[in-house]
Amino acid sequence: MQNNASALQESVRRRSRAFSPKARHILYKSFTFLLVTLAFVIFYDWLCEGPVSGLFAMGKISRSVKGYFVPVCAWVVAAVSLNLVVGFSGELSLGHAGFMSIGYSTGIVVYNLLTKGYGWENIYLSMAVTMLAAGLMAGIIGFLVGIPVLRLRGDYLAIVTLACAEIIKSLLQCLYVSLDTTDGVRLLFAFPKNTLTGGTALLKGPTASAPIGTKGTTTDLPALYIIGFALVILTLFVVFNLTDSRTGRAIKSTRDNRIAAESMGIPVTRHKMIAFVTAAVLAGMAGALLANKSTYQPANFNLDMSIMVLVYVVLGGLGNVLGTIFSTTALYILPEELRFMKDYRMLVYALVLIFAMVLSNNPVIKGWVTSIVSLVKRRRKSINLFAEESRNAFAAGDDAQGANAREVLVIEDAGENETAVQPEAAEPDSNQAELPEEVPAEALAAQAGGRLTLERLYTADGTPLDDETQRRIELGLMLYEAYVDSGKGKKKGKKKGGGKA
Amino acid sequence: MTERQEKQTRHSDTRMVPYPSKAIVPERDLNVAPILETHHLGIQFGGLKAVDDFNLIIGRSEIAGLIGPNGAGKTTVFNMLTKVYEPTEGSVIFDGKDMMGKSIVQASKLGIARTFQNIRLFNQMTVEENVRIGLHNQIKYTTATALLRLPNFWIKEHRQHKRALELLSIFGMEGMADVRAGSLPYGAQRRLEIVRALATGPKLLLLDEPAAGMNPHETEELMNTIARIRDEFNIAILLIEHDMSLVMGVCEGICVLNFGKVIAKGTAREIQNNPVVIEAYLGKQKEG
Structure with a gap:
């Protein structure tokens, strides 16, 4: 018996789950793309007062909400690219703001060169070239930084990336660039002191004065919405296609067990470089996108900003792209919405952050979530x-x-x-x-x-x-x-x- | 020339060493060049000589065993063969090529694969992904192809998937291909390590205590599987083991280490009756 x-x-x-792990992963990726597209459609429509916003009777978009979309796009790209280094490659990088600032500065110079200097009309074309240039510059610097840095391990790598970001920030704060359109188009550079005379100032050391994404003197917001959305989609494409491939598996293996990966014939430093440089390129593009808001100045791209992006990544989940998108959006909008609290704003923000971190790692809470989910899916x-x-x-x-x-x-x-x-x-x-x-x-x-x-x-x-x-x-x-x-x-x-x- | 280089050139001239004094090579491999030769291999850490004058020749399709008490230097020998450590003296000649100065990655590409004593799996990845890491240098495509998802990507991914399942079926593990490697039971993790090492298409497979933590039935299964692997893949295998039933049952040539030195080499029967070996494991017989 x-x-x-x-x-x-x-x-x-046991038919306890409806889909196989592979199917679930494909669903996860599709859902991410769909969610981002949906968000874009809704906000773009709201901005332009199109049919969808009328349908949901959303009224006119408020000034503050108008200004959320593009920065959130930029921060999502920055956070997802950092997740590539921290989550998939397993290396703590405290210098992400450095790459963003390179993208930012390059973006301002190239955009104004193209529009004010060469008189390019099409904002999409000029922005595309700007993004490419910004990504390329950030990628080159990322490569140069990565060669010595990625041979280090753990804490040492973290500290050196921090140092590199500070070096980049300090150098850029001494850079003065202006555009001279009198005798043909010329870019004037001055380093480290401002010895420039004449021409429109683009980068003035610690400050920058000529933002991107402008049509004439006003910011072309609808176009920037589209460009931000395109950048996020590009990032998702790159990150998903990279991590779900032979190279991606090799990168993940260097995170899980370095010696075993080497014994399998995987060159560890090379794969960490691939992750690092890709992240740098995407961060550069994100930095360029931030250059449309005058709230961001070269001096802002400091350690605080690197840590902030790291917080977005950690709260969203290491290796979890969709989670990073959620956490970035939530943690960007939260302090903006808390502005009414004035002095208590950052206090509340910090408390919310602590609460969120504790909750998402608490086994009791996780137990509740699991039991609720299992009620829905009967085993x-x-x-x-x-x-x-x-x-x-x-x-x-x-x-x-x-x-x-x-x-x-x-x-x-x-x-x-x-x-x-x-x-x-x-x-x-x-x-x-x-x-x-x-x-x-x-x-x-x-x-x-x-x-x-x-x-x-x-x-x-x-x-x-x-x-x-x-x-x-x-x-x-x-x-x-x-x-x-x-x-x-x-x-x-x-x-x-x-x-x- | 340094003394070390001198020693090496001397021994590279005499490839085939007279038997049976220095090597046990199966009959079928006598006419082919051995897959591995080590000549006076040794490593010194500061004042401690962890391995001293290690000579071994392994035939092309031989199952060889490396035994000895704990701390004898067996894993150190493995580390030197796979270039995790660079030997301070002597030379390793693998498949006719001198391994001096090669890196771990180069050694792996030449055809040495190993498993680890304390399992080193990629715990956050699934079983199939772990095996696919082994296939990294076997079924390749460029990163650009992956980013653009060109047709070659899909073809190669499918090929990797099929090959991974084929390899997993050696141990009957195809059913758990999507399980996270870190959540497997201990025995399954050990077997996955072996599959992963096999996936790299090696000529010599180094198994570091493959039967650790296995009951007699599982050990017997493992014995048969090892013999089957050697027959199907036509590779040489070098085992470190403490389980004597496995060693005596499957190894054709056995080398015994103690305190970093070779104390005996021979077939299973020769080793079993060797008093020096017995003393190394059990200690000297008390007088009177």
């Missing part, structure tokens, strides 16, 4: 039993899912205490007795006149059930039929009648 019980156990298939254990002809199919190598397996019986929700039996297949038996209510089980069995017989049942791996188990199942079926017929039983699923007499 014991042996057959365990044989049955072996053929129990169903099912035991599948087959007829004799199926046994031959199995012997020939077909599996239970595929070919000509005739499932005679599926015992669903076969938990320890439940014995709900649900017969499938088989024709209705016309000899079914009409039974009154409140009849005890033995009486029912006796009244049913002899036993209900089923053909010999087999488990999924072809072993026949022994007589004892077979009889018990038949008896259980009989009782269930009687119970259901007496009107008291709740029918689970379709009832196609009892077994064959």
Whole structure:
């Protein structure tokens, strides 16, 4: 008896999750893209007072909300790119603001050169070239920084990245660039002191005065919305395609176990460089996008900013892109919305942050979440039993899912205490007795006149059930039929009648 | 020339060493060059000579065993063969190529694969991804192809997937391909390490205590699997093991280390009756 019980156990298939891990991952990625697209459509529409905003009666977009979208796009790109280094490559980088500031400065210079200098009209074209240039510059510096830095381990790498960011910031704060359009187009550079005379000042050391994304002197916000959205989509494409590939796996392996990765023939430094430089390029583009707001000056790209992006990443989850998008949006908008608190703003922000971190790592809370989720998805254990002809199919190598397996019986929700039996297949038996209510089980069995017989049942791996188990199942079926017929039983699923007499 | 380089050139001239004094190579491999030769291999950490004058020749399809008490220097030998450590004296000649100065990655590309004594799996990745890491240098495509998702990406990914499942089926593990490696039971983790090492397409497989923590039944299964791997993949295998049933059952040539020195080399029967070996493991018989 014991042996057959365990044989049955072996053929129990847990259908506890609807999708395979691979399918779930694809769903996750698609959902991320969809969410970002949806957010863009809604906000763009709201900005331009299009049909969707009318549909939801959102009214006119407020000045403050108008200004959220583009910076949030930029910070999402910065955070997702940092997640590539910290989450997927496993290296703590405290210098992300350095790459953003390079992108920022390059962005301002190139954009104004193109629009004011060469008179490019099309904002999309000029922004595209600006982004490319900003990303390229940041990538080059990222490469140069990475060569010595990525050979270090752990804490040392963190401190050196911090130092590199500070160096970059200090150098850029001494850079003076102005555009001279008198005799043809010229860029004038002065370093470290401002010795420039004439021309429009673009970068004035610690400050910058000519923002990007402008049509004439006003910021072309709808165009910037589109550009921000395009940049986020590009980032998602790059990060997802990189991490779900051979290179991505190699990068993740260097995070998990450096020595084992090397023993597998994976050059560790090279793969860390790939992650680092890609992150630098994307951060540069994000920095360029931030150059449209005068609230960001070269002096702002300091350690505080690096830490802020790191906080976005950690709260969103290392290696979790969708989570990073949520955390970045929430943590950017929160202090803006708390402005009414004036002096208490940062205090509340810090408290909310602590609360969020503690909650998301608390095992008790995690337990609650899991139990709520499991209520929604009922776990169903099912035991599948087959007829004799199926046994031959199995012997020939077909599996239970595929070919000509005739499932005679599926015992669903076969938990320890439940014995709900649900017969499938088989024709209705016309000899079914009409039974009154409140009849005890033995009486029912006796009244049913002899036993209900089923053909010999087999488990999924072809072993026949022994007589004892077979009889018990038949008896259980009989009782269930009687119970259901007496009107008291709740029918689970379709009832196609009892077994064959 | 330094003394070390002199020693090396001398021994590289005499590739095939007279048997049976220095090596046990199976009959079938006598006419082919051995896959691995070490000549006076040694490493010194400060004042401590962890391995001293280690000579070993392994035939092209031999299953060799490296045994000895704990702390004898067996894993250190492995580390020197895979270039995790650079030996301070002697030389390693793998597949006819001198391994001096090569890096770990180069050694892996030449065809040495290893498992680790304390399991070094990529815990956050799934079982299949762990095996695919082994396939990194076997089925390749560029990062650009991956970023743009060109057709070659899909072809190679599918090929990697199929090959990974093929390799996992050696141990019957295809069913758990999507399980996170860190959550596997201990025995399954050990087997996954072996599969991952095999995925790199090695010529020599170094197994560091593959039967640790296994019951006698599992050990016997492992023995058969190791022999099967050698036959199917046609590779040489070098085992470090403490489980004598596995070593005596499957190894063709056994080398015994104690305190970094080779104390005996031979077939299973020769080693079993060797008094020096017995003394190393069990200690000297008390007089009187």
